Amino acid sequence: MKLHVKAPAKINLTLDVLHKRTDGYHELEMVMTTVDLADRLELSRLEEDRIIVHSESRFVPSGERNLAYQAASVLKKELNVKKGVEISIEKHIPVAAGLAGGSSDAAAVLRGLNRLWDLRLSLRELAEIGAKVGSDVPFCVYGGTALAKGRGEILTPLPPPPSCWVVLAKPPIGVSTAEVYENLSLEQIDHPNTRQMVDAILNNDYDSICHNIGNVLESVTLARHPEVAEIKGDMKRFGADAVLMSGSGPTVYALARHDSRMHRIYNGLRGFCHQVYAVRILGKQERY
Numbered sequence: 001m002k003l004h005v006k007a008p009a010k011i012n013l014t015l016d017v018l019h020k021r022t023d024g025y026h027e028l029e030m031v032m033t034t035v036d037l038a039d040r041l042e043l044s045r046l047e048e049d050r051i052i053v054h055s056e057s058r059f060v061p062s063g064e065r066n067l068a069y070q071a072a073s074v075l076k077k078e079l080n081v082k083k084g085v086e087i088s089i090e091k092h093i094p095v096a097a098g099l100a101g102g103s104s105d106a107a108a109v110l111r112g113l114n115r116l117w118d119l120r121l122s123l124r125e126l127a128e129i130g131a132k133v134g135s136d137v138p139f140c141v142y143g144g145t146a147l148a149k150g151r152g153e154i155l156t157p158l159p160p161p162p163s164c165w166v167v168l169a170k171p172p173i174g175v176s177t178a179e180v181y182e183n184l185s186l187e188q189i190d191h192p193n194t195r196q197m198v199d200a201i202l203n204n205d206y207d208s209i210c211h212n213i214g215n216v217l218e219s220v221t222l223a224r225h226p227e228v229a230e231i232k233g234d235m236k237r238f239g240a241d242a243v244l245m246s247g248s249g250p251t252v253y254a255l256a257r258h259d260s261r262m263h264r265i266y267n268g269l270r271g272f273c274h275q276v277y278a279v280r281i282l283g284k285q286e287r288y
């Protein structure tokens with residue numbers, strides 16, 4: 001038996017760091033939402049008790065280092081499952097980009113195996129198992145839009161933001177999430193107003209969403225990689241309603257309500273940035 005699962009990317013509308021915790025993680029407050037750029041996974045049941053993961057993307061690690069493998073492995077251990085699975089990942093989300101592609105693959109594996117192995121776990125139970133794989137995995141299990149706290153795993157669901165275009169541009173540089181957090185200097189940052197962002201979403205107020213987007217990790221990644229700031233500047237010049245780096249970066253996104261603006265930003269950037277995508281905000285939980 002085979003099944004197909006979709007793994008959408010997320011963007012951060014806000015990302016605030018409150019303090020560094022004693023366990024080494026950072027205490028966060030962030031608003032995340034899914035966008036219509038997704039990896040596709042095929043899961044095939046294996047009679048033998050093993051996990052196989054492959055992908056044609058040369059940027060994705062194979063075997064145990066793959067987050068999809070780790071998700072299947074943790075699920076097997078937690079529930080003492082003695083079955084196997086072959087996972088094939090068709091990669092569309094840029095890797096190590098601040099878009100949670102690996103976390104979304106892991107979450108898709110959890111949702112898929114729940115069906116393939118008939119485990120009958122709730123999304124809440126899958127999210128708890130997902131937290132053992134990575135901080136962003138619980139959000140990706142649910143998808144949609146949420147306020148995330150703790151290290152990212154304490155979630156309050158939110159309604160979808162108003163529909164709009166999201167133009168994503170990833171410069172050809174790699175960013176390590178751990179390094180970005182490590183180099184954050186908490187004394188010198190402007191904190192976004194998370195409460196106002198939540199209210200803006202609850203009020204379906206697009207202008208207020210645009211006004212309140214903010215990400216404290218920009219202070220680290222933009223200082224190290226001036227090209228990320230340049231892309232932000234270009235997006236603004238091409239008429240973006242709002243511009244922000246997602247997660248630890250380096251992907252930058254522009255929000256645009258009108259098709260004409262989206263086209264201007266997309267075409268303007270494609271000349272000198274290899275990975276550019278124009279997608280819609282998904283924002284609501286879907287059955288993948």
Ligand SMILES: C[C@@](CO)(OP(=O)(O)O)[C@H](O)COP(=O)(O)OP(=O)(O)OC[C@H]1O[C@@H](n2ccc(N)nc2=O)[C@H](O)[C@@H]1O
Binds near residue numbers: 103151152179181
């Ligand atoms: C920055 C964010 C924002 O959504 O996204 P990405 O840029 O990765 O997409 C997340 O916090 C990334 O979450 P995720 O990539 O799942 O992180 P994990 O694998 O759990 O942790 C990677 C490393 O990041 C640091 N980390 C992560 C989460 C957190 N709340 N505090 C941290 O300090 C830790 O050093 C950890 O070792």
Ligand SMILES: Nc1ncnc2c1ncn2[C@@H]1O[C@H](COP(=O)(O)OP(=O)(O)O)[C@@H](O)[C@H]1O
Binds near residue numbers: 068099248
């Ligand atoms: N299935 C996967 N897809 C993408 N990256 C993966 C996957 N499994 C493991 N990784 C590793 O996880 C790291 C983070 O990748 P990714 O989730 O794409 O980025 P981010 O956390 O910045 O959004 C990368 O260094 C990559 O090598």
